[in-house]
Amino acid sequence: MRTDIHVKYLDHPEIQEAEAxxxxxxxxxxxxATCPTYQELGDERDGPRGRIYLIKxxxxxxxxxxxxxxxxxxxxxxxxxxxTCPSGVRYGRLADIGRGIMEQQLPRPGGQRLLRWVLRKVLPYPSRFGPLLALGRLGKPLLPAALAAKVPPAQQAGTWPATRHPRFMLALGGCAQSTATPNTNAAAARVLDRLGIRLQQAPDAGCCGAVSYHLSAHEEGLGFMRRNIDAWWPLIEAGAEAIVISASGCGAMVKEYGDKLREDPAYADKARRVSELARDLSEVLADEDLSRLGLAGQGRKTAVHCPCTLQHALGLGGQVEAILRKAGVELTPVKDGHLCCGSAGxxxxxxxxxxxxxxxxxLAALTAGDPEQIVTANVGCQLHLASKAQVPVKHWIELLDPRD
Structure with a gap:
C-alpha cells in the first residue's frame, strides 16, 4: 500500500513504524472473514482493512x-x-498508533473523557478497585440487573505455599485479577509448588500497563511498565527463571515491554530481558511433567474458551486444551473458537x-456441547463470561489445583 504522509505527522515518533x-x-x-465486528455489523469500516484505510x-x-x-x-x-493475514500486517500496533494520534487531534465529549479517565484511575489500582468492588457486592441486590450481573462474587484464594524450592519464578499480581479472582495466582502457586517451583510475587509490581496504553494514555502505560521492571529486576538478578503471567491479556503486554520501551535508554535493555522472561502460565505447564500432579481429570465436562490474547497475540491457541486433556479433563467441542467474547479489556x-x-x-458456541463448566485464561474474559453464563466459569489452572 503506497503512502504519502502529511507534513504535520512527519516528526511524530511513531510515524515511520505506522507507515511501514x-x-x-x-x-x-x-x-x-475473521473479524468479529465486521461479522456482526457488515460494514467495511468496521473491519481491519477498512480501519487501515481510515488510519491511512x-x-x-x-x-x-x-x-x-x-x-x-x-x-x-x-x-x-x-x-489470518498472509502478509504479517501488525494491525494491533497500527491501531494503537492511530488511536493515540486521534486522541490528541480530536477531543472527545465530556462524558466519554470522564468515563475513560475513571477506568484509567480505578482499574489499574487494587487499592481503589478493591473497595469499590466490595461496595458493589454489598449493594448488589439494589443494582439494576444488567449492572448486578457484572459484579462477581467474593472469591477465597486459599493458602499460598511457603515451600522454598531452589527453582523460583515471578508472578504478575496484576490489578483487577488480584481483587476479583485472587484464587487464580494462588492456585497457580499451589500447582507449581507440586512441580518443584516456587512462585513469588514482587510487592511493588502491579498493573501491566495495558489499561492505560490501550486507552491511548501511552506515557501513563509506559510508567506502569517501568514500575514493574523496577520491582522485578532485583529478583531477576537473583535468578528468577521466568515471569509467569496467568492473565493472557497482561501476558501479551509484558511480552511487548521490550518493543514499547526500545527507545528508552534507561530501560531498553531491562525491558527486553523482561519480555524474554515473560511466559504465559500454559507455556510453563507445557514444559513440566504433569504426572507429578497425580491428576485423573475432574469428572466434569468442560468447555475451554481460548482468549484472543492467548491465541492471536501470544500464538498459543490449543495449548490449554492440550494440558487439560493430558490431565484427563473431558473437553466439549467449541465452534468458532477464534471469535472474541466481547470483553477485550x-x-x-x-x-x-x-x-x-x-x-x-x-456463550452459545461454548455451551453447544452441554458442558458443566467453562474455563478460560484471562480474567476479563472470565468475569465477562460469568456475567451471563448458566454454568460456572473458572480459570483453567483451578482444575489442576490440589486444593480442589
Whole structure:
C-alpha cells in the first residue's frame, strides 16, 4: 500500500513504524472473514482493512473525523486479523498508533473523557478497585440487573505455599485479577509448588500497563511498565527463571515491554530481558511433567474458551486444551473458537451493546456441547463470561489445583 504522509505527522515518533505497517498491507481482505465486528455489523469500516484505510486517510490528509474515531473505537483489538493475514500486517500496533494520534487531534465529549479517565484511575489500582468492588457486592441486590450481573462474587484464594524450592519464578499480581479472582495466582502457586517451583510475587509490581496504553494514555502505560521492571529486576538478578503471567491479556503486554520501551535508554535493555522472561502460565505447564500432579481429570465436562490474547497475540491457541486433556479433563467441542467474547479489556464498558452481542454468540458456541463448566485464561474474559453464563466459569489452572 503506497503512502504519502502529511507534513504535520512527519516528526511524530511513531510515524515511520505506522507507515511501514501500512505499506505491508496488500488489501486482500482475508482479515474481514475473521473479524468479529465486521461479522456482526457488515460494514467495511468496521473491519481491519477498512480501519487501515481510515488510519491511512488520517495520516495523509491531516484530518480526523468523529466517524473514523467511532469505527476505531469499535475495534476489539482482538488481533484475529493478524492470525489470518498472509502478509504479517501488525494491525494491533497500527491501531494503537492511530488511536493515540486521534486522541490528541480530536477531543472527545465530556462524558466519554470522564468515563475513560475513571477506568484509567480505578482499574489499574487494587487499592481503589478493591473497595469499590466490595461496595458493589454489598449493594448488589439494589443494582439494576444488567449492572448486578457484572459484579462477581467474593472469591477465597486459599493458602499460598511457603515451600522454598531452589527453582523460583515471578508472578504478575496484576490489578483487577488480584481483587476479583485472587484464587487464580494462588492456585497457580499451589500447582507449581507440586512441580518443584516456587512462585513469588514482587510487592511493588502491579498493573501491566495495558489499561492505560490501550486507552491511548501511552506515557501513563509506559510508567506502569517501568514500575514493574523496577520491582522485578532485583529478583531477576537473583535468578528468577521466568515471569509467569496467568492473565493472557497482561501476558501479551509484558511480552511487548521490550518493543514499547526500545527507545528508552534507561530501560531498553531491562525491558527486553523482561519480555524474554515473560511466559504465559500454559507455556510453563507445557514444559513440566504433569504426572507429578497425580491428576485423573475432574469428572466434569468442560468447555475451554481460548482468549484472543492467548491465541492471536501470544500464538498459543490449543495449548490449554492440550494440558487439560493430558490431565484427563473431558473437553466439549467449541465452534468458532477464534471469535472474541466481547470483553477485550475495557471494551465491555465502552461498547456495551456490541460487547453483549458478542458475548451471547460466544456463550452459545461454548455451551453447544452441554458442558458443566467453562474455563478460560484471562480474567476479563472470565468475569465477562460469568456475567451471563448458566454454568460456572473458572480459570483453567483451578482444575489442576490440589486444593480442589
Amino acid at each position: 505497517i501500512l505499506r505491508s498491507c496488500v488489501h486482500c481482505g482475508f482479515c474481514t 486517510q488520517m495520516l495523509e490528509s491531516g484530518e480526523v473525523s468523529e466517524k473514523s474515531q467511532t469505527h476505531l473505537d469499535r475495534c476489539l483489538t482482538c488481533r484475529s486479523c493478524e492470525t 475495557t471494551y465491555s464498558v465502552l461498547q456495551p451493546t456490541l460487547s453483549q452481542q458478542l458475548l451471547t454468540n460466544k
